[in-house]
Amino acid sequence: MFIEKILPLQVGKTKMYEKGIYTLTSRLFCRFLSKKIRFGR
Numbered sequence: 001m002f003i004e005k006i007l008p009l010q011v012g013k014t015k016m017y018e019k020g021i022y023t024l025t026s027r028l029f030c031r032f033l034s035k036k037i038r039f040g041r
Helices: 001-039
Strands: none
Touching: none
């Protein structure tokens, strides 16, 4: 009973965490690419 209540919360937290990491990395990657393009010319 207790585990059943806590499991969905953990899954939700993990999903949010993964989404946050993905957004952060993609943002950093975009910035890195734009810098590379700007200084590459």
